[in-house]
Amino acid sequence: MSEPRGDTPARIDIARASELAGRVLDEVDRAVVGKREALTLVLAGILAGGHVLMEDFPGLGKTLAARSFAQALGLDFKRAQFTPDLLPGDITGSFIFDQRTGDFEFRAGPLFTGLLLADEINRTPPKTQAALLEAMQEKQVTVEGRTFQLPRPFHVLATANPVEYEGTYPLPEAQLDRFLMRVSFGYPSLEQEWQILANRMARQQEEQVLDAVVTPDELLAMQAAIEATVVDESVGRYCVALTAATRTHGDVLMGASPRGALGLLLCARAYAVVDGRDYVTPEDVKAVAHAVLAHRITVKPELWMSNVSGAGVVASILRTVDTPSAREGAAGSGGTVGPRGERHVP
DSSP: OOOOOOSOOOOOOHHHHHHHHHHHHHHHHTTSTTOHHHHHHHHHHHHTTOOEEEEOOTTSSHHHHHHHHHHHTTOOEEEEEOOTTOOHHHHHEEEEEETTTTEEEEEEOTTSSSEEEEETGGGSOHHHHGGGHHHHHHSEEEETTEEEEOOSSOEEEEEEOOTTSTTOOOOOHHHHHHOSEEEOOOOOOHHHHHHHHHHHHHHTSSOOOOOOOSOHHHHHHHHHHHTTOBEEHHHHHHHHHHHHHHHHOTTEEEOOOHHHHHHHHHHHHHHHHHTTOSBOOHHHHHHHHHHHHGGGOEEOGGGGGGTOOHHHHHHHHHHHSOOOOOOTTSOOTTOEEOTTSOEEOO
């Protein structure tokens, strides 16, 4: 069983974190062709300290992306194939009786790793899906009354097929809310699809091995560096306004909770750093809004047959909620909020 890291990683600044993030994306780009925007969102979710759900049809690179990020980030990698007969103990681990000692010994499940690929997570019943809740939120696992800490860093990249796909179980709202982002890859263009084929012929083998760009400790340091990103108060209030608008939209049965607003802020900060900046703009918030908010919205049941979706609701509120006019990188009238929550007014 992997032990959690107890040491404090070396500190790095935002410029270094941004440089490393760019190198990680370049490395993953070697394996996952033509999906830079989606990969940027996934990396932003990891740098923000969260978990990412990749939902799309089979064969579009979701599993490859997860494996590639594990390699580029230098993380231990385990894959759990979620099937209808999978039990919670198959994920968390369980106590096994050791005949030699006469004691019960804990055998860790695949959760005890740096990056877990929860493959086709919506093909297993809700009871097994729920086995991930404590791990994703608390970074620990409780089995038969005993609690075990998970390694650091720990991230879940889950893949899922669309709910209309045969043999799937809808993820409950509590489970969806634990995912910081939900990202779709989409079909490649004709040129990108040919590049996939060309790359496969050039390497002359199925598996593509990527270089580790950072170590787990460096990833923790990058995540810590994100905390120094400057957020103008108007941008923070924009996150709140967008999230609140999901609760009053006419097509919505249940909107995003305050966790959605916090997710917007965290992901926008990480997205800004990946983009090479130490401050957040409204455009960063817009760039991550669909991935952060859409899966937290429940539309009214009578509208499901009208193709109304959470993504459509997010697109609507992005058009209607006023965008802050504060200057990029400069303090607006409300000042800026520093890494420890202090306010700075010019």
